[in-house]
Amino acid sequence: MAMVLMALALPARAEEGGEAKLTVGGEEHAFVLNAEQSDWSGSSAFTSVNIWTFASDAETRAKFPSFTLGFEIQGGEARAAELRLNRASGDAIERLYGEPDAGGLVVQLDKIESQDSLLSLSGSFTSDVGPSENAGRDIDLSDPLPVSGRFSVTLEKL
Numbered sequence: 001m002a003m004v005l006m007a008l009a010l011p012a013r014a015e016e017g018g019e020a021k022l023t024v025g026g027e028e029h030a031f032v033l034n035a036e037q038s039d040w041s042g043s044s045a046f047t048s049v050n051i052w053t054f055a056s057d058a059e060t061r062a063k064f065p066s067f068t069l070g071f072e073i074q075g076g077e078a079r080a081a082e083l084r085l086n087r088a089s090g091d092a093i094e095r096l097y098g099e100p101d102a103g104g105l106v107v108q109l110d111k112i113e114s115q116d117s118l119l120s121l122s123g124s125f126t127s128d129v130g131p132s133e134n135a136g137r138d139i140d141l142s143d144p145l146p147v148s149g150r151f152s153v154t155l156e157k158l
Contacts, residue, residue: 016118018153020053022067022085024145029060031067033153040119041158047073049121051153063088069125069151071107078107082136083127085147096145097136098127103144122152 018033031053038052051069055061064087071081083098083105098105105127113120128144 016154016156018051018151018155019056020051020067020069020149020151020153022064022147022149024064024147029064030056031060032056034066035156038153038155039158040155042072044114045074047119049073049119049155051121051151051155053151061088065093067149069107073109073112076109076112078109078123081105081107081125083125083129083147084136085129085145087145094131095135096129097132097139098129098147099136099139102139103128103130103141117157118154119157120154122150124148124150 016035020031022029022031034052034054038050040047040049042048049071052066053068054066055064064085067083067085069081069083071078081100085096087094087096100106105125107123107125109121109123111120111122126148128141128146130139130141130144132139
């Protein structure tokens, strides 16, 4: 009995995982972390973060199968952010991109905690996104799609 109580008293180790919500056109869509493709690297002074998600339900998957959000953290603030949203269009997938200079992407971090090789983050983001013929280097915002979202994830160090 004492051993069971002792085990219950130990703090739980965080595990890689998480979720995100994306709002498009007033509709909120749920996503889960793709832990195999998500990670972080660097140190407490400079951190690079990759958050890959996929739709958590069939209805969302039919519209937006996945999205990725990447950024660097310096001084507790997100910088150099990039957003890629995959939008289903019939049988095809259209990739839409946003970044600070093209779409006004802003990432706001609410929580940053590290434990061993794990980094836990929560925050929000907003951007206009648009298509690109060269993987996001030049983003066409002639007909932008406004998106916003929030995330709460725990990532394993690369």
